[in-house]
Amino acid sequence: MKYDQLLAFDAIVMAGTFRKAAERLNKSQSAVSHAIRQLEDELELKLFSRDGYRPKLTAQGEVFFRETSRALAQMQALGEIAARLRAREEAELRIAVTATLPLERLLPVLEEIGRRFAATHLRLSTEMMGGAIARLMEGNADLAVATLDGVPMDAVETRRMADVTIRPVASRLLADRLGSDAKSAAGLQAIPQIVVAGTGGPEGDQSRDLLPGGRKWTVSDFAAKKQVILSGQGWGGMPDHLIRDEIAAGTLVPLTVEAFPPRRSELFAIRRRDQALGPVARAIWARLSDAGPDLAENAGADSAVRGETI
DSSP states (O other): OOHHHHHHHHHHHHHSSHHHHHHHHTSOHHHHHHHHHHHHHHHTOOOEEOSSSSOEEOHHHHHHHHHHHHHHHHHHHHHHHHHHHHOOOOSEEEEEEETTSOGGGTHHHHHHHHHHTTTSEEEEEEEOTTHHHHHHHTTSOSEEEEOOTTOOGGGEEEEEEEEEEEEEEEEHHHHHHHGGGGGSHHHHTTSOEEEEOOSSSSTTOOOSSOOTTOOEEEESSHHHHHHHHHTTSOBEEEEHHHHHHHHHHTSEEEOOBTTBOOEEEEEEEEEETTSOOOHHHHHHHHHHTTOOOOHHHHHHHHHHHHTTOO
């Protein structure tokens, strides 16, 4: 009985199919199937019934799975202990954050950690859409800050970081020109909706917050998106903290669009359970629990901006 076989067995049960388990383990489906056949042969047990569309645990398989879960948890704990025993400061620490994160939530933590661990190179990448999670799950980031959309919750640990409101806005000139049409989805369909391309999927991927039947322009980041919207060439959703000054100055105007309300997102610090953190990453993770949002402050800001919608 090998550790990889138990991992494959656990992944199939948790993912539901051999194909999804293979994707989760970054292995071929044939390799996962072979591992399970070897495990069943060695145990002289049939762990799965394969009569239906999805593999189903047999009665013996259910008992074995309970014990497998305990064994894997113990193996993970032992691995983390060993990593801590041999750990030194990481040469580099990679943090991937969603572009909607107000960086003031994170920067004080990084400032403190930078003083304590001066030898570690902190690499902070700003990602769009599912990019931060993709980097984390592909092993290209040690920590991530993002929403929990599409996150395999059994594979990660999370800590709540911030609330962010994304609201549709347009330039004052465009809003005035549109008049009452700015309040209807039909009235906005002829005006390009400016969207940011994702960095965690196909180029230009934007799977939500799109106006059905409308025109669309895609840009690479929120800075470009704000500039295009300010120019009056389109409209789109922007995080409140990135447009606060423009809203106050009146150069951008929040839109109250039918069936297109502002969307509030919760952002979380996220780490993979199967990767032991080094001393610098552990120090950041411990501090992130103190960097949660001030909900009263956020709610007040949200209400103030909503009072200016058209």
